[in-house]
Amino acid sequence: MQSHTITLNINEESHIVTVRAADTLLYTLRGKLGLTGAKPGCLNGDCGACTVNVDGWPMKSCLMLAVEAVGKKVTTIEGLKKAPIQQAFIENFAFQCGYCTPGFIMNCHSLIEQHPDADDRTIKEWLESNICRCTSYIEIEQAVKSVLKKK
Amino acid sequence: MLPFDFDYYKPETLQEAVELYQYLDQQGKQPMVFSGGTELITLGRIDLAYTEAVIDIKWIAECKVMQVSGDHLLLGSTLTLTQIEEANLFPLLTKTASEVADHSARGKITLGGNICARIFYREAVLPFLLADSQVVIAGPDGGKVAAIHDVFHEELKLKRGEFLVQTATESRFIRAPFFSVKRRQQWETGYPLITVAALKIDQELRVAISGLCPFPFRSKEIEAAINKSGQSATVRVDGALAVLPKPILNDVEGSAEYRLFVLRNLLIDVLAALDGARFR
Ligand SMILES: Cc1cc2nc3c(=O)[nH]c(=O)nc-3n(C[C@H](O)[C@H](O)[C@H](O)COP(=O)(O)OP(=O)(O)OC[C@H]3O[C@@H](n4cnc5c(N)ncnc54)[C@H](O)[C@@H]3O)c2cc1C
Numbered sequence: 001m002q003s004h005t006i007t008l009n010i011n012e013e014s015h016i017v018t019v020r021a022a023d024t025l026l027y028t029l030r031g032k033l034g035l036t037g038a039k040p041g042c043l044n045g046d047c048g049a050c051t052v053n054v055d056g057w058p059m060k061s062c063l064m065l066a067v068e069a070v071g072k073k074v075t076t077i078e079g080l081k082k083a084p085i086q087q088a089f090i091e092n093f094a095f096q097c098g099y100c101t102p103g104f105i106m107n108c109h110s111l112i113e114q115h116p117d118a119d120d121r122t123i124k125e126w127l128e129s130n131i132c133r134c135t136s137y138i139e140i141e142q143a144v145k146s147v148l149k150k151k
Numbered sequence: 152m153l154p155f156d157f158d159y160y161k162p163e164t165l166q167e168a169v170e171l172y173q174y175l176d177q178q179g180k181q182p183m184v185f186s187g188g189t190e191l192i193t194l195g196r197i198d199l200a201y202t203e204a205v206i207d208i209k210w211i212a213e214c215k216v217m218q219v220s221g222d223h224l225l226l227g228s229t230l231t232l233t234q235i236e237e238a239n240l241f242p243l244l245t246k247t248a249s250e251v252a253d254h255s256a257r258g259k260i261t262l263g264g265n266i267c268a269r270i271f272y273r274e275a276v277l278p279f280l281l282a283d284s285q286v287v288i289a290g291p292d293g294g295k296v297a298a299i300h301d302v303f304h305e306e307l308k309l310k311r312g313e314f315l316v317q318t319a320t321e322s323r324f325i326r327a328p329f330f331s332v333k334r335r336q337q338w339e340t341g342y343p344l345i346t347v348a349a350l351k352i353d354q355e356l357r358v359a360i361s362g363l364c365p366f367p368f369r370s371k372e373i374e375a376a377i378n379k380s381g382q383s384a385t386v387r388v389d390g391a392l393a394v395l396p397k398p399i400l401n402d403v404e405g406s407a408e409y410r411l412f413v414l415r416n417l418l419i420d421v422l423a424a425l426d427g428a429r430f431r
Pocket residue numbers: 044045046063183184185186187188189190191193228250251252253256259260261262263264265267268269270272273274275309313314315316341342343
């Protein structure tokens with residue numbers, strides 16, 4: 001079948017949505033469900049602007065088909081409710097234009113959950129997945145570290 | 152988003168997947184095995200890949216296996232590189248895989264997808280070439296277990312409708328001292344200029360390389376030169392450079408000459424790391 005009616009668990013809510021098998025999760029979130037927090041950038045897995053969390057791990061939603069997300073827990077930036085990393089981004093001025101920010105925050109959020117004791121190497125390894133063209137990297141690093149330290 | 156439509160199937164058994172492939176192939180659907188799926192999703196978008204039927208094999212139990220069975224480590228082909236890294240059951244593979252793409256993408260890219268990828272780096276195969284691993288393959292003729300050296304020549308030689316299910320690696324290779332380095336043109340993520348993986352077993356060095364030629368390889372000739380006793384490191388490395396397979400890549404990542412320069416230094420690093428006693 002080329003079109004599927006599927007149930008997606010997004011931000012703790014079930015959504016029934018009809019998608020083409022060829023639709024990416026990014027397109028489905030934005031175009032079908034109105035969740036425009038995940039940003040389209042390269043659409044090629046390179047920039048990280050589209051990052052969401054799937055079962056607690058960072059996922060570039062342009063690299064996943066919507067049909068692959070069935071049975072998984074998807075969290076988008078809209079699903080974070082006052083997560084510490086959001087506040088930390090504000091306090092550390094970790095963005096300028098803000099386009100890369102949802103992707104960075106979702107990646108950082110997942111890092112903090114999976115590796116609360118992350119060392120510099122792990123932080124670097126994870127955050128290399130995202131690109132910021134306004135160069136807020138130092139501030140982003142400070143934001144992540146401020147949350148990790150509190151943990 | 153992909154500019155063409157396809158049917159999406161998620162078989163739950165090997166047999167179902169094999170039968171589906173044959174059926175869809177007969178129907179002219181150009182079926183495609185889909186593991187992490189990043190090849191179809193990225194190349195399909197720019198019209199460099201096409202299919203009318205996707206067979207997503209990551210719902211098949213055998214393809215998700217990660218376990219030690221007797222003296223062998225079994226790794227399913229649809230494990231993501233991140234799953235493999237986090238479990239860290241095969242440190243050389245962890246190190247080599249951790250250099251592919253970037254951390255988030257490695258949560259989607261799978262072991263089998265990387266080994267069978269059209270893109271010619273296929274770096275995740277290097278540890279298995281070094282460890283004389285075996286591969287489990289499913290296909291229309293039933294399943295088979297083969298030595299990786301019998302089925303991997305530049306790429307995994309699969310017959311139509313066959314697919315990779317698992318790798319099996321003996322634990323003595325998993326414990327062996329190793330070295331793995333990826334050199335890029337610049338930055339710390341991206342395609343390799345050259346990736347070298349090496350392992351020391353029974354006092355002999357083994358070396359496998361990606362990014363030098365348009366295919367990953369392990370070469371007996373190179374190893375014979377590297378292991379020559381009674382010669383200096385420089386002479387041994389020169390010997391290895393004289394017996395490289397061809398062609399040497401000459402592309403935007405680096406000229407052939409530059410690649411050879413980098414390789415020379417990497418081989419010296421291999422000797423220093425794994426053969427310190429004989430390193431002069
Ligand atoms: C952002 C990004 C960065 C990348 N960087 C690198 C890099 O640094 N180094 C590198 O080597 N590659 C890199 N790649 C390429 C990537 O490794 C390949 O696209 C690889 O195919 C991805 O694995 P996958 O699981 O998504 O494979 P898939 O897309 O599922 O499959 C790849 C190919 O193998 C076939 N296949 C998959 N599984 C099997 C199986 N079990 N048996 C038989 N055939 C099978 C498929 O039909 C397809 O043709 C990068 C890709 C992206 C998106």
